[in-house]
Amino acid sequence: MGKRDHDHDHGQQDDAEITDAESGDAERTSLPQSVIDEAERLTRLCINTTVDAEITAYRNERQSLLDEHGYAARVRDADDTLVLYPQSWLVDGIAQFDQIDNTDRAVEISLSGPAIGADWENVETTNKTIIDMIRQEHGKAHARNIRAFADFMGNHYLKSVTEATKDEREEFINEYYTRNVWPSEKEAAIVSESIRLLDTIEG
Numbered sequence: 001m002g003k004r005d006h007d008h009d010h011g012q013q014d015d016a017e018i019t020d021a022e023s024g025d026a027e028r029t030s031l032p033q034s035v036i037d038e039a040e041r042l043t044r045l046c047i048n049t050t051v052d053a054e055i056t057a058y059r060n061e062r063q064s065l066l067d068e069h070g071y072a073a074r075v076r077d078a079d080d081t082l083v084l085y086p087q088s089w090l091v092d093g094i095a096q097f098d099q100i101d102n103t104d105r106a107v108e109i110s111l112s113g114p115a116i117g118a119d120w121e122n123v124e125t126t127n128k129t130i131i132d133m134i135r136q137e138h139g140k141a142h143a144r145n146i147r148a149f150a151d152f153m154g155n156h157y158l159k160s161v162t163e164a165t166k167d168e169r170e171e172f173i174n175e176y177y178t179r180n181v182w183p184s185e186k187e188a189a190i191v192s193e194s195i196r197l198l199d200t201i202e203g
Contacts, residue, residue, distance in 0.1 A: 031069055040109050043082050049155045082109040119158050126160040141187045145194035148181045162198050169195050
């Protein structure tokens with residue numbers, strides 16, 4: 001999961017020399033906070049998902065976002081920190097950070113500590129409660145469908161299943177469910193009904 005994301009980003013460091021061009025920059029370039037927040041969100045999604053295709057998609061989305069501002073990303077394993085830095089620091093795709101005199105333009109976001117994954121854990125706790133309710137009132141097949149929906153909503157949107165919009169429900173049923181879930185025939189036949197059961201649950 002997160003290890004795969006760390007390995008990918010870790011490969012962007014430690015082997016190449018950095019030119020002196022960066023030290024001549026007259027202005028400090030800062031990323032908008034919205035971009036920083038989105039890069040952090042996508043990185044956490046990489047860590048929380050176990051589906052290789054989703055990890056790749058999140059990683060590509062993060063880099064496309066950063067490309068618009070001339071930045072790149074890596075996760076520093078030593079202290080579990082997301083580092084966003086100018087692409088001009090790269091030589092042949094690799095940056096050696098200890099050779100850069102002025103690192104003010106880099107942005108560092110800790111991915112560890114007491115708050116790590118707090119939002120996801122809260123969402124997961126809420127979803128588990130709902131899944132248990134569905135299992136008790138409507139049976140295991142519906143509960144398994146809601147478990148799959150909870151994985152989708154938690155990993156993609158950091159929202160509980162009862163907070164899903166109409167578009168998110170349709171995305172789950174028409175795209176995610178068919179590609180990533182291995183349901184029984186019974187489960188597949190009732191998945192739309194399973195999602196509609198959520199309308200009977202408050203919150």
